Amino acid sequence: MTNVTKPFLPPLSEILPSLEAIWESGWLSNGGPFHQELERELAAFLEVPHVSLFCNATVALITAQQALGIQGEVITTPYSFVATTHALHWMRNTPIFVDVEPDSLSLDPSKIEAAISDRTAAIMPLHCYGNTCDVAAIDAIARKYGLPVIYDACHSFGITDGGGSVFRHGDVSVASFHATKVFNTFEGGLLVSRSKEMKQRVDHLKNFGFVDETTVIEPGMNGKMSEFNAMVGVHQLKYMPEVLAARGVRDQLYRRRLDAVAGIQCQNPIRQHQRNYAYFPIFVQDDFPLSRDALYEHLKVHGIFGRRYFYPLISEFPMYAELASSDVRGLPVALAASRQVICLPLYPDLALTEIENICDLIAGAASG
16 A cells, blocks of 8 residues: 655654653653754754744644734635634634636735735735745735735745745745654644744744743643654754655656656646655646546555545535635636646655556556
8 A cells, every 4th residue: 555645754763862861851841952952953944033833733823823913804725735724713714715826726816916805814825735826926915905924834844936945935934744744743833933023922822822930911822842743853854855855756757757648737846946845746637538536546446545635625615615705616726626636645765666656557547
């Protein structure tokens, strides 16, 4: 069986001494030595000034809204993992879905302005599959209307555009360190702030709103990353160059094999300088002999478990389907992509022979 992803793990022999150090110190949470070390190292790796670690990215997205005082409607993408929108729901903000760009599948800036109303409180785009949003256009709109921007950068760890790290964009950016991600801490997340003051506010909010032992500024939550997860992250981070290189080799093999298969479209990277090869989405076109779902099932029969990221659209789930902005007639690009996409297995130690096997299965289906 070949799953869509498999987490990279550092050698256990490297982890055990650090685990013993945690046992000896008894410091398990609340900003211990590994937590502090990982924040410093991630800030350097991502070339950003202020990093806050979280237990997961969903809580980081919720905290971002609280820290920015967002209340109302938030313009966002229907083409993402459902947590992007769930985070809005938890803060009682209303998602306003707009369509995505055909090439990047990230939020289409040309659709944003028409969705702005006197109830609009923020914009929350996703850098989809690591394809950086048209940040210049989005930020210009945000400045024009005085709207904060929260970038969901959960697919974008290690990615740079022409000007540097994609995490430098917006008022804040959020990343996921879930086990399925390029960089993982088993579970975890990150929030990048532009200012020292914002980081301090975020750090208060992720710790119940505490400023000191007796002072609570507002109702925060428990969003802290544990010392164990931070320790795992410290060991993971030093392997990132070779992890990204291994992913790149596999990405290129897929492209060499599938680019010539009629009816299969490989997505090209958009606005990425340094890539992270987090996903390998293919799009099953109308001229392919099998439907997307038939090809998906064909691969499963042979032990290949891709994923239809992202199907259904978030706007099609029952809790959001009744929103006016969920009408699929206004989301044609996102809808088409959701009906065509299969993300193929991709991870650092995926055998090249297995990629050849996957491509043979797809090419075989194409030839009937």
